Amino acid sequence: MHTYKIAVIPGDGIGKEVVPAAIEVLDKIAELDGGFQFEWTYFPWGCDYYLEHGEMMPEDGIEILKQYDQIFLGAVGMPDLVPDHISLWGLLIKIRRGMKQSINVRPAKLLAGLESPLKNPQNFDITVVRENSEGEYSDSGGRIHQGVDEIAIQNAVFTRKGTERAMRYAFELAKNSRNHVTSATKSNGLTYSMPFWDEVFENVKKDFPEINTAVNHIDALAAFFVMKPQAFDVIVASNLFGDILTDLGGAIMGSIGIAPAANLNIEREYPSMFEPVHGSAPDIAGQGIANPIGQIWTGKMMLDFLGHHEAGARVLKAIEETLSSGIKTGDLGGTSTLLDVKNAILSHL
Template sequence: MKTYKIAVIPGDGIGKEVVPAAIEVLDTVAKLDGGFQFEWTYFPWGCDYYLEHGEMMPEDGIETLKKYDQIFLGAVGMPELVPDHISLWGLLIKIRRELKQSINVRPAKLLQGLQSPLRDPQNFDITVVRENSEGEYSDSGGRIHQGANEIAIQNAIFTRKGTERAMRYAFELAKNSRQHVTSATKSNGLTYSMPFWDEIFDEVKKDYPDIDTAVNHIDALAAFFVMKPHAFDVIVASNLFGDILTDLGGAIMGSIGIAPAANLNIEREYPSMFEPVHGSAPDIAGQGVANPIGQIWTGKMMLDFLGHQQAGIKVLNAIEATLASGVKTRDLGGTANLEEVKNAILKNL
């Protein structure tokens, strides 16, 4: 039997509640499958760790994580005590960058049993491939002068290697879906980075003649997410554009609390990291009312990446059966608590 060693970082807020629930689901589906199992190792890193030690994770934290097959992350953030730029760059982004998790994948689909805020969503099923290592989130720039003459400079860095890598991953995904890739651009406003992005997209698509393509400016694409999300299959976007689009994707599903994500080291040289899109939600932390579906769906994405797609399908089917039966947390208009949703998903498994 294959054993996967998983590093678990529940993190902050509701992460400490939804991660154990998701692990229980993953252990259950592994037993049902019979061909694999998980070995979980917990790390108490996050804002509580920072308040005690002055750092979000130990100095040797990255080397420690390299020993594991994958990383399962809950949430990061405690803004009332730790500034976001410290919590994010000290843990989440540090892991993404140093473990070369260059691709971020976030699906958005109309789940059975959920009512989208859109009037006519038509069963949309979108996968956004977000370049995850550079672009607008590059750590390049600075501030000079003070007072009325102060200047802030933030550089967006796009490399041919990073851009092409994201695009090729999107095209490969599209082979197994509806065979359509849309590129998110803004070449009518960003005069250097986005024409460069467009040129590489035009080059890459020539290697995939069977895949249909489209190019949309990001502002129009955001509008189309609301007007006709069913028209999209796979979307490839830069770091910032992909980040914004996928939060919108969670909203049109019905709640940001159900959206999953995967930070992938596609070369499989280092572990990848799986985390829900939602934050730490400190306003409801510790109350047992958080929605565990985002974390559980994130676990489904980890199963897929490990090659256990059938087990992943079982998890997503159990999620949809639970929602269809009316067992929902309050962010979805229901009255169930976290434990009730988890138990219903286990029963449906």
């Protein structure tokens, strides 16, 4: 039996509640499968750690994490006590960059038993591949002068290597889906980065003649997510565009609380990191009413990345059966608790 060593960072807020629930589900599917098991190691890093130690994670945190197969993250953020830029760059982005997790993957699909706020969602099933290491989130720029003359400059850095890597990953995903890739661009407004993005996309698609393609400006694409989400299969987007688009994806599913994500080191040189999109939700933390589905679905993505696709499919099926039976947390219009949802998923497994 293969044992996967997983580094667990519950983080802040509801992360400390949903992570143990998801781990219980993952342990159960491993037990039912019989071919693998997990060995979990917890790390108390996050905003509480920062308030005590003055840093979000230890100086040698990246070296510690390199010893594990994958990283399972809950949520990061305590904005009332720790500024967001400190919590984000001190842990989440530090891990993403340190582990060369250059690809971010976020699915958005209409789950059985869940009502989309869209009038006619037509069973959409979208995967957004987001370039995760550069682009608009590049740490390049600065501020000079003060008062009315103050200037802030934020540079968006796009490399051919990083751009092409994200696009090739999207095309490979489409091979196992519906053979369609849409590129998110804004070349009618951004005069250097997006024409470059478009050129790389045109070059990459030549290597995948069997895949159909489309190019949409990001503003139109956001509108299409609402008007005709069923038209999309795999979408490849820059760091900022992908980030915004996937939150919209969570919204059309019915709640951002169910949206999963994977930060992938596709070369498998370092561990990848799996985290839900919902954040720490400090307003409901500690009340036992958080939705664990985002974290559990994130665990399903980790199973897929490890090659256990059948086990992953069983987890998603149990999620859908739970929702279809009417067991839903408050963000989905229900009255069930986190414990109710977890126990129902375990029962359906």
